[in-house]
Amino acid sequence: MAPPQRPGPGRRLHAHRQEAEASFLNTGRILEECYLQGGVDQEERSKTELKISTALSRLYQRQRRPLEALAQCERSLQLLGDRGDPGETCSVYRDMAAIEESRGSLDRAVEHLTKAHAIAVSQSPGGLDRAHIAHKLAVVHSSAAGPRHNESAALYFEESLDVYRDAAGTQDPTFLTAQDDYCRFLLIDGQMERCVEVQKASLAPKRYVFGEWSAEVADSIQLIGGVQMTQGLIRPAHRTLRKCLEIQNIIFGPQHKKTKATQKTVDMLARAPEVVNRQLRRSTAVS
Known part of the structure; x- marks a missing residue:
C-alpha cells in the first residue's frame, strides 16, 4: 500500500491562511461577547476590532480576495473615525490604494493615495511618509494613460525627490530609487x-x-x-x-x-x- 501523500507547499499555505481567517473571526466573536458581558470597555473593544480588521484585510490581500480586503479597510476607517490616529488612517488608505492598484483600478488607487498624501502633508510636511506617498502617487499616475496623469506624475516625482533630498539626502537608496523611477517616466514621456x-x-x-x-x-x-x-x-x-x-x-x-x-x-x-x-x-x- 502506497504511503499517503503529503500536501504540497501551496495547499499547506492555503490551509494555514484558512486557519488564520477562522482564528481572527473567532477572536472577533469572543471580543463581542466579552464586551456585552462587561469584560472590556468600548475603547478596548474598538482598538482590538481595529487590529482584527487590519489583520483580516492584509490576509485577504494575500489570498487575492480584494473586495473582502477593501471591506475590512472600510471597517478600519469606521473604527478610526474622525478622532483616529492620523498615521493609522494614512496606513489604511495606502492599503486600499495597493488593493485597487492590484485590481487595475488606477483612478481609485490615486483617490486613496491622495487622501493619504493630504494626511502626511498635514502631519509631517518634511517627513519621509510624505515622500513615500508622493513617490507612489507619481508611479501610479505614470502607469495611467492621458496627459492629466503625466502632468500629475511629473509634479509628484519632483515633490518626492525634493522631500527625500531634504529628509534623507541624495545618497539614500530611497532617493536613488525614486530618481530611477523618475527617469523611466521621462523616457516614456519623450x-x-x-x-x-x-x-x-x-x-x-x-x-x-x-x-x-x-x-x-x-x-x-x-x-x-x-x-x-x-x-x-x-x-x-x-x-x-x-x-x-x-x-x-x-x-x-x-x-x-x-x-x-x-x-x-x-x-x-x-x-x-x-x-x-x-x-x-x-x-x-x-x-
Whole structure:
C-alpha cells in the first residue's frame, strides 16, 4: 500500500491562511461577547476590532480576495473615525490604494493615495511618509494613460525627490530609487535629454552607495547608452555601453543574459561606420 501523500507547499499555505481567517473571526466573536458581558470597555473593544480588521484585510490581500480586503479597510476607517490616529488612517488608505492598484483600478488607487498624501502633508510636511506617498502617487499616475496623469506624475516625482533630498539626502537608496523611477517616466514621456541629465547626476552617489562595480551603476550607464543610441549618437553610445559591458562582465559574468544582450548591442555598434572609421583613424595615428 502506497504511503499517503503529503500536501504540497501551496495547499499547506492555503490551509494555514484558512486557519488564520477562522482564528481572527473567532477572536472577533469572543471580543463581542466579552464586551456585552462587561469584560472590556468600548475603547478596548474598538482598538482590538481595529487590529482584527487590519489583520483580516492584509490576509485577504494575500489570498487575492480584494473586495473582502477593501471591506475590512472600510471597517478600519469606521473604527478610526474622525478622532483616529492620523498615521493609522494614512496606513489604511495606502492599503486600499495597493488593493485597487492590484485590481487595475488606477483612478481609485490615486483617490486613496491622495487622501493619504493630504494626511502626511498635514502631519509631517518634511517627513519621509510624505515622500513615500508622493513617490507612489507619481508611479501610479505614470502607469495611467492621458496627459492629466503625466502632468500629475511629473509634479509628484519632483515633490518626492525634493522631500527625500531634504529628509534623507541624495545618497539614500530611497532617493536613488525614486530618481530611477523618475527617469523611466521621462523616457516614456519623450524627455530623453532630461532623462540622461538626471541619470548622469545619479552616477556619483550610486558609485558611493553601491560601488563602482554594481548593478545599479551598470543600469544607469546602460540607460544613458540606450538613449544616446536612440538619438543617433553612435560613437558615444558605443563608448558608454562598453563601460556598461565591462561592469556586467565582472558582476554577472559573460554568460548572464544581461551581459549577452549588452555584448550583442556593443558588437552591432562596433560595425557602424562612425565607430569603424574612428578606430581606423586611431590605428593609423598609432602606426
